[in-house]
Amino acid sequence: MAIENYLSLPRCDNPLRILKEVHAQLEPYRQYLERAEKAFHAAALSIGWRQPTDDELVDLKERRDQRGKELSSSQGKQRRRDRKVTHVIPVGHWIMLESISSKPEEDQVFDAFLDAMEIYDCPAEGTRWPRERSISVEDRDVEMQAVLLSRIPGTQRHSTSDPKGMEEEQKEVNERVLYLRPDTYSLRRKKEAISELKDRPTAEREALINLANSYAAWPVVHPHEVGQWVFLTDPARSGAEEQRDFVQIALKSPDFALLQGPPGSGKTTAICELICQLARQGKRVLLVASTHVAVDNVLEKIMEWQDVAGEKLVMPIRIGTDNRVSSDAVKPWILHRVVSSWCEELKDFLDNPVSSTPRGDASRNILHPSVQKGADDFQNLLLESSNLVCGTTIGILQHPAIKEGQRLTPFDVMIIDEASKTTLPEFLVPALHAKRWVIVGDRRQLSPYVEEQELRTNLTGICHGTKADRLLSAFLASRRTPQFSLLAVDNDQDGKRIADEARARELVSVNLDNPDEHQSIPFASLFYGCPETIEALQTQVPGDLEHLIGCEGLSLDDWRARRKAYLGPPSGENQSQTDRNNWAEEVAWRLIRVHELRENVQEAEPYHSDLAALLPANSTERNELERALDRLRRVSLPSVLEIFQHGAGSLGWKQKTVLTDGLPPKTLSERLVSLSFQHRMHPAISAFPRERFYASEGLLRDATGMEAARQWDFPRYKHRALWLNVPRKSARENVCLEEVETVISELRYFADWARSSGKPNSAQDQPWEVAILTFYRPQERKLRERLQRLCRQHGRTSSFTLGDGDRIWVRITLATVDRYQGQEADLVLLSFVKSGSAGFLNSPNRLNVALTRARYQMVLIGDRSWMASKYCRSELLRDLATSPHYHHAIGWETKR
């Protein structure tokens, strides 16, 4: 019985009550993930592809050779000839991944294909993926978004002689689409983690159980006095005291410690200090973050310190693949590299144990056969001995023990960075393998990425069929610009419900089956009837109906002809029910937007109103559905950081738990440290974000000496935070070519200056770093094309360089804002693109991330006049556009 496990919790007075509370609060997460898993199966990913150009092929080969060299150099001294590893160069055909023209792809789709071991050149037949159409991925180049395949897609000899099959195959090949069998591994692990915690709460996991326990007792934290600091050596440095406080609390907290820090406030430094102090105490640490950069920044910093200090406190193991690990300094510590290089040398040593003694023969005789057999046992020794195992929240799932579902010896402490982007189930997967947890992040930065498809499927689970159709049609008809619908109903009961819904919303509806109501046809916005009646009366219903719901298979040729005469083909025409907008879809994206705008209440209001209008008018039905929506919202959207600080909402329960209301105030204050000083940005750059996003908490204050630390003599800009107003002329959605040209032009100015101006102080030999950011992928693509031309690096996608021979003076990163969280650059060129509508720019969290990446210079490029005008409906964007912190003027020096 699960109850036995609850009995083991040391401070558990009533196990059955706790079990019921935990079950009630965690089960919705499990159910959500279960439905999401089904949705995942239903929606296989697809992506376009093309053959690489000759230039790209040369680049790909060069880059692969370079990787091979890096791998060799990380393997230390030369080994015996007979055991010398010759790196097997994978053979195959390179192809370039690209968006399908009709469907701009998200980053996640590219990532999924670049991580895949196997892809398909045809979609699944039902749920079956034809073996003969699978292609193995031999290698990948993340930067160039290219994969090396075992064969060219579409070249597989078709087993059938059916001409129709051949024709379809040819069509697929012509379309150049690749498919990915859904990989539900991460979803499964999250679901299992929820069940594991709920069903098997061991004493070590009591604190995690207490997140859902309304009677949880939280012990007082008595900070640990650190004797010798590693990174935080200067107490006079702005914010060092806060960082030290955090480390001392985290060292002693019996359960959780939280660090909230705005951009550039030294979260990474504090994490590094904590890791080193824990290592001194002999503790094993698991470090995870939602991005590779965040993990690698910590590792890089620690390894750099160890090299300089000559003190070895940490032996890290990085879980991840070469392509994903962002730092070259970290790559030698990737698990497979460490294992392969050391294991080969170990074999050599055991074959010829020079300098050893015969007394060690017996132990070597134990080790030798095991090493000869394989590296698994040795790998286990390294993983168990390492005092810092790290990876991304998804990547850590590749830890051999986690992957095989084995129970790991729990880590003493788990540190999760960028927790604002991590959901509770994502957190729990690694958290189950630790005894204490340190949560680091900034809830004013980006929220967890939510797969809309998962949310839609879950919404369909709570409202579907005629009920969903009824609510959708009533919602559309009651909008400010009403859209009229015709619904086919199977029975009188459904018809009555539609009439009731319409009446409650003061809409006019017509039951086509009732001739007495036909006189209202000209005034109605909702029409319904049985399929036979609809067919019979098709000439009488209005021709400007927007939506046909449930009318698939009906013969409505006359109506269609009339409709065409009015408006062209109707939106629902020739589309299947599932492709068309439906209730779940309308609700899903609004729920996500409302969550994104949770710090921008005013702008969230229209979405709240829409969500209310998507619910039934009947109060009983409405309350029930409202509760279900709230349940979905709380399990899918909030980050673990928000949960600890504020909870995810109560669902109407009287009892308060961490999951519903956050940690109790006193408990939170004992465990939470906020860092208030920033050490990244020139004060002029931090001014707006400080006032707009952190004023209430008094955070993002400039550290002493920031202005002096960010001195440079780049003459083009008079101000450090600048807005280049680029009125938008081109009309393409999410692309602004004028802004692209401005970005490139500014980059040229900077590159010209950077060629002869090195970075100040200790970084003199390092190139300047420029980030070109935008909110939209289509704009990113345009920027990429221009950068490829400018830098003459046609195979690159996100990182470019400008230089001369061996010397590089500017390193450029192109990214979407969402992807760039956790990174920084000397100069940031931010392209807004938007004009005419705010899009998702009005998310305070996203805008905060965008505006806080620059060290020396922030240049905003966009249609400022529109954003500052009354036509921009986002108050946040208007504030930004009218802010005195962003100047118009470019330096007079360049105009001279």
Added chain:
Amino acid sequence: MITLKRIVQVQSFECSATVAVEQESAAFQCLAQLAADFEGCITPQLVQKELYAPLPLHACQLAIKRCVDLKMFDWIDQQQHIAQLTDLGEVMVKNSRILIPQQDLWRFYLVDDPLVPNPLVHLEWVKAEPAHHVVSKEKKGEKISGAGDATPALLKDLVDGQPSRSLADRTLRQVRDVSAKGKIHKSGTLELRLDWAPESQPRVSLSGTLQDTKKIALDQAMTGSLLPDWTYEDLWIELAAAASDSLIEDIWMIRERFGHLAIPGWFDTLDSQERKSFEKTLETPEIGLESIGIFAPSMLQQVSLFPGNETEAQRWCEWLQFEQVTNYVTPDQLRDQAQKVLGKFPFHRPQALEPDAMLAQALSRTNDPAMRHILAPADLGLWS
């Protein structure tokens, strides 16, 4: 040979616990072996020199630290990362396995019996019933007890004790920690059998099936100093005395005086086979023996018989003389047979009947068909 049996109760208890379970890992075992080969002491430098030469010294330090966490080593000087092999580490070396702790829900099968040296006869990992089953059972009105039972002292006493092998699957494990509460599970029984042959160690075995969904057959023997307060003779005499009317002192006296284990035999109480073999099988009653508990009724096989006194010996001897006559005999032959019979009474001095005395008795028992073997040759003049 003594064989005793009894039924023992198996108490099964489910609770969350940390149990170190054996695992094969050459990468760690070799470290234990290395320490064992260097007087139990290990340093990072030694590890690097003898085993893991390619690893940096820091990695060797961490490997030793991990072994300390696993209780394979103890620190001698933590600052210098110098450690020594623990008793548990020695067990690991001896068994060529390392013990890895696992916190989980376990079911412990415990036998509280003085003859079972380690009460933990077996343990198994239990897959917890999902919480939603408990909730739905409760919704259906099923009574769910959330109180739990206190962890038996027997189990608590095992924490950090010597590792032992399961009698069911022979895996080596050590209980590291148990929660204060758990649930008593279904109890079952096993048959305990004590076999003790003279001049050897007693052997105790448990057999039967552990009561659970998964039937676990047990038939494992434990040997060693299981009965420190008893010798074979003590137990044999105790059993023989209880099974016969003899006094313990008498049996001891026989043992002391004549050097072997036997009970006094009374001619009239013995059947012809027992008189001939000087042995009998004793049925021991249910018996409670100090420090080793109560045993079920049993049999003590081949118990030697010793004539109770000279008169008994005389009667027994005469009876045996006639029993020897199975064919036509002459007086000389009877004298030879009498010598053999007398040889069966090394500790008594019965007088063998002379042939004439036997003939006289045969003449008085003419109805006894066996007597014709004496009478017929006498009648035929073969005796003159």
